[in-house]
Amino acid sequence: MSEPNRYEHAPRLPEGSLDPGALVGGPGQPVELEVGPGRGAFAFERLAAVPSARLIGFEIKRKWATIVDERLSQRGLGARGRVFFEDARIALPRFPENSVSIAYFHFPDPWWKKRHKKRLVLTPALLEELARVIVSRGELFVQTDVEERAFEYESMIGQHAEFRAAEREARVLQNPYQAMSPRERRAVQDGLPIFRLRYARV
Numbered sequence: 001m002s003e004p005n006r007y008e009h010a011p012r013l014p015e016g017s018l019d020p021g022a023l024v025g026g027p028g029q030p031v032e033l034e035v036g037p038g039r040g041a042f043a044f045e046r047l048a049a050v051p052s053a054r055l056i057g058f059e060i061k062r063k064w065a066t067i068v069d070e071r072l073s074q075r076g077l078g079a080r081g082r083v084f085f086e087d088a089r090i091a092l093p094r095f096p097e098n099s100v101s102i103a104y105f106h107f108p109d110p111w112w113k114k115r116h117k118k119r120l121v122l123t124p125a126l127l128e129e130l131a132r133v134i135v136s137r138g139e140l141f142v143q144t145d146v147e148e149r150a151f152e153y154e155s156m157i158g159q160h161a162e163f164r165a166a167e168r169e170a171r172v173l174q175n176p177y178q179a180m181s182p183r184e185r186r187a188v189q190d191g192l193p194i195f196r197l198r199y200a201r202v
């Protein structure tokens with residue numbers, strides 16, 4: 001007998017027109033967006049550290065979307081933070097323009113071999129959506145431990161007319177958001193290099 005799906009009730013975005021701010025207690029206000037939060041440490045820490053932050057995550061793993069969304073609620077952060085079981089490539093086009101203040105991509109490369117390139121989440125098509133939804137002077141932050149991917153992201157985002165380096169150069173040494181993703185924390189503990197890119201929407 002097959003076990004019923006324990007995560008059948010995974011949280012989904014509501015149907016119809018969307019006001020992302022309204023999903024996290026700030027109708028009409030831009031939200032922070034995390035693509036692929038995994039086990040959620042960044043969302044927990046970010047919301048705890050910055051009481052004004054409102055954050056939505058899109059996670060394609062049903063189990064982790066459900067667990068992290070539940071934990072946000074259990075930790076008293078559910079009014080300002082939600083994680084939905086959604087594919088960012090499908091969900092983001094549903095966001096209205098100028099609805100995101102900061103978009104985070106922490107280690108979005110589970111498959112770093114060349115043959116897995118087609119599974120990348122941050123593609124030129126998604127970058128177009130980001131240029132549409134991120135507010136003027138909003139931010140796009142990407143970090144990875146795969147140097148080859150960092151070069152590719154840097155080249156792709158650097159060529160986009162709507163983004164410029166947030167500081168003197170796109171590459172930054174530190175994550176300035178007072179929160180770390182699970183993979184980031186592990187890389188720091190293991191002393192592995194992390195390649196971080198930070199852009200502002202012009």
Ligand SMILES: C[S@@+](CC[C@H](N)C(=O)[O-])C[C@H]1O[C@@H](n2cnc3c(N)ncnc32)[C@H](O)[C@@H]1O
Nearest residue numbers: 036037038058059060087088106107181182183
């Ligand atoms: C390598 S893991 C990194 C997890 C976390 N960001 C971290 O830094 O520890 C990549 C995460 O992105 C999620 N993911 C991959 N493609 C996605 C997509 N199209 N939409 C939403 N999440 C996605 C995966 O399920 C996974 O949880």
